[in-house]
Amino acid sequence: MSTDTSTALTERTAPGTAAPTLVVRDLVVGLRPQRHEPPDALPLVRGVDLTVRPGQSVGLVGESGSGKTLTALAVAGLLPAAVHVQGGTVDVAGREVLGLPEREARAHLSGHLGVVFQNPTPSLNPRLRIRTQLRDALPAGTARRDAADRAAELVRLVGIDDVDKTLAAFPHELSGGLNQRVVIAIALARSPQLLIADEPTTALDVSVQAQVLDLIDDLRARLGLGVLLVSHDIGVIADRTEHVHVMSGGVVVESGPTHDVLADPQHEYTRRLLAAVPSRLTRTPVAVAADESPQLVVRDLRRSFAVRGPGGRVRHAALDGVDLTVARGQALGIVGESGSGKTTLARIVTGLETADHGSVEFEGTDLRAQNRGQRRDWRRHVQYVFQDPYASLDPRLTVAQTLREPLELNHVDLPRGGVDRRVDELLDEVELPRAFRHRRPDELSGGQRQRVGIARALASEPTLVVADEPVSALDLSVQARILALLARLRAERGLTYLFISHDLGVVRFLCDDVVVLRHGRVVERGRTEAVLEDPQHPYTRALVDAVPGRAFA
Known part of the structure; x- marks a missing residue:
C-alpha cells in the first residue's frame, strides 16, 4: 500500500x-419551476445554518x-432532479461547492x-x-x-x-x-x-x-x-x-x-x-380477566431452515422449543434481535408457516385438528398487522377495496349495503376520514397506511391480533398516535395482542408481559416492568443497556 x-x-x-469541515449558511431548497407551479411556491427548506467541525x-x-434529509442531500449534491438549491452557501472542506x-x-x-x-x-x-x-x-x-x-x-x-x-x-x-x-x-x-x-x-x-x-x-x-x-x-x-x-x-x-x-x-x-418518545408516553392499564382460560397456547415449537454454511447447506434452528401461553385480553411482547425467531413464531401462529414440531392451540383446539369450518373461523379470529405499511398494501386497490377484501374472503355476514357501512365504520375506528375510502396507498402517508393495515386486520372482527414491528418505520409522533390507537382498540374490543418489536420502549408502553427470544429459545419472561427494570438474563441486560438515550429518557 x-x-x-x-x-x-x-x-x-x-x-x-482545525477549520470547520462543513459550513452551511442560509440554505434554501425548492422545487424546480414547472408550468403548473406558482412562481412564489414556498421553498421546501429555507434559512438553514449549520456548522460541523472535525x-x-x-x-x-x-x-x-x-x-x-433534503438538507443533507443538498450538502452532498444528491438532490433529486425535481429539486434544486435556490440560495445560500455550502462550504465543504474549505471550499464553496454551490457555484462550481x-x-x-x-x-x-x-x-x-x-x-x-x-x-x-x-x-x-x-x-x-x-x-x-x-x-x-x-x-x-x-x-x-x-x-x-x-x-x-x-x-x-x-x-x-x-x-x-x-x-x-x-x-x-x-x-x-x-x-x-x-x-x-x-x-x-x-x-x-x-x-x-x-x-x-x-x-x-x-x-x-x-x-x-x-x-x-x-x-x-x-x-x-x-x-x-x-x-x-x-x-x-x-x-x-x-x-x-x-x-x-x-x-x-x-x-x-x-x-x-x-x-x-x-x-x-x-x-x-x-x-412522543415511547418511554414518556402515559400508559393506561388494561385489566385482563384472571379466570379466563388461555386463548393461545404454544408448546415446544420448533422450526428450522436450510442455509448455506462453510461446508455446504446446514439446518438453522429458527425456533428451538418455544412455549407460550397468552390469556384473552393480554398484550404479550416478543423481543429479541434479528434471527431470534420472533417473526417465525408470528408466522406460525397465524398459519403463514408450518412448524416442524410442537403444537399451536387456539381457543382450546389444536390447529392441526381443526376441520374446515373451525379453520375458517380461526382465520377470521386471528389477524396480522405487518411491519412495512408501504409493502403490505396492494398499490392497485383503493382503501375501500382493501377493507372490503377480508369481509368478502371471510364471508362476513352483513345486510344489504352493509359492506360500505362497515368500511366507513372501520375508517372511523382507526381515525381516518371517510373520504379516504377512494384513495390508493401512494396517496397516503406512512402513518395513514398503517392505520389502513390495522383497519384491514379489524375487518373480520378478530380476537387475536399479531403485530410484527408495526411502528418501527414511523416517526415518533406518528408512532405515538398508532400506539395510542392500538391501546384504545384493545380496551374497546377486548383484543389480545401478540406484539413483536425490537423497541423496548414501545413494548413497555403497550404490553403487560414480555418474552425475550434468543437463537430461537426463550431466555426470560415475566411482567414487562419487572423484566426491563431488573433483567435476570445477560442477554436481556445487554438489550436493555443498548437502548439509546436511556439517561435522557
Whole structure:
C-alpha cells in the first residue's frame, strides 16, 4: 500500500483545532419551476445554518417532511432532479461547492464527503461481491493490488473480523448490521473529512444499532471525521451528538448543545417530539380477566431452515422449543434481535408457516385438528398487522377495496349495503376520514397506511391480533398516535395482542408481559416492568443497556 493511502487512515487534527469541515449558511431548497407551479411556491427548506467541525457530531432531528434529509442531500449534491438549491452557501472542506461546475463540484465532494443511507440493502448492488463494490468506490486509477489491499483495510477499519469471507460475499449473504458496516466502509473509501449518516440505524435491532453507532463514534475519534447525523430518534441524537438542530416545516426551529436543547426545550415542536418518545408516553392499564382460560397456547415449537454454511447447506434452528401461553385480553411482547425467531413464531401462529414440531392451540383446539369450518373461523379470529405499511398494501386497490377484501374472503355476514357501512365504520375506528375510502396507498402517508393495515386486520372482527414491528418505520409522533390507537382498540374490543418489536420502549408502553427470544429459545419472561427494570438474563441486560438515550429518557 502506498504511503499516502496508509496515512489517510491515521488520526487527523484534534477536534476544535482545525477549520470547520462543513459550513452551511442560509440554505434554501425548492422545487424546480414547472408550468403548473406558482412562481412564489414556498421553498421546501429555507434559512438553514449549520456548522460541523472535525471530530464533532452534529444532529439534524425532525419528522418526515421536516426537511432534514433534503438538507443533507443538498450538502452532498444528491438532490433529486425535481429539486434544486435556490440560495445560500455550502462550504465543504474549505471550499464553496454551490457555484462550481457540476463535474468539479462532484469531484470535490466525492473526495471529501461520504454518505451512509438508512437502509443498507438498496445501498449495495445485489449482483456484485463486496470486494468489487469497495474497489469501485476507490479513486479512479488505483492500482489493482493497492485496491485489493485498501478494500481489506477498509473492512478491518469498520470492525469486521472475517475479512476474506466478507470480501467474497454478496450482500444477501450478510446480516443487516454487516451490510451497514460495508456501506460505511464504502463511504470512507476516499478518506473523507465529513460523514453524513442519514438514519443509519433505523432498520437495525437495538444491539446492532448500538454497534454501528459505536463504530461511527470510534471512527470520528480516530480519524477526526466530522459527522452530520440525521435521525428522527431522539434517543440516538441524545447519545451520539454534541450539537443538535431541530427541523420542522423546512426550517430550523431550535438549535444548540444537545443536552441543553433536550433538557430544556424552548420551542413547542421540540417539546411535542420529546413527549412522543415511547418511554414518556402515559400508559393506561388494561385489566385482563384472571379466570379466563388461555386463548393461545404454544408448546415446544420448533422450526428450522436450510442455509448455506462453510461446508455446504446446514439446518438453522429458527425456533428451538418455544412455549407460550397468552390469556384473552393480554398484550404479550416478543423481543429479541434479528434471527431470534420472533417473526417465525408470528408466522406460525397465524398459519403463514408450518412448524416442524410442537403444537399451536387456539381457543382450546389444536390447529392441526381443526376441520374446515373451525379453520375458517380461526382465520377470521386471528389477524396480522405487518411491519412495512408501504409493502403490505396492494398499490392497485383503493382503501375501500382493501377493507372490503377480508369481509368478502371471510364471508362476513352483513345486510344489504352493509359492506360500505362497515368500511366507513372501520375508517372511523382507526381515525381516518371517510373520504379516504377512494384513495390508493401512494396517496397516503406512512402513518395513514398503517392505520389502513390495522383497519384491514379489524375487518373480520378478530380476537387475536399479531403485530410484527408495526411502528418501527414511523416517526415518533406518528408512532405515538398508532400506539395510542392500538391501546384504545384493545380496551374497546377486548383484543389480545401478540406484539413483536425490537423497541423496548414501545413494548413497555403497550404490553403487560414480555418474552425475550434468543437463537430461537426463550431466555426470560415475566411482567414487562419487572423484566426491563431488573433483567435476570445477560442477554436481556445487554438489550436493555443498548437502548439509546436511556439517561435522557
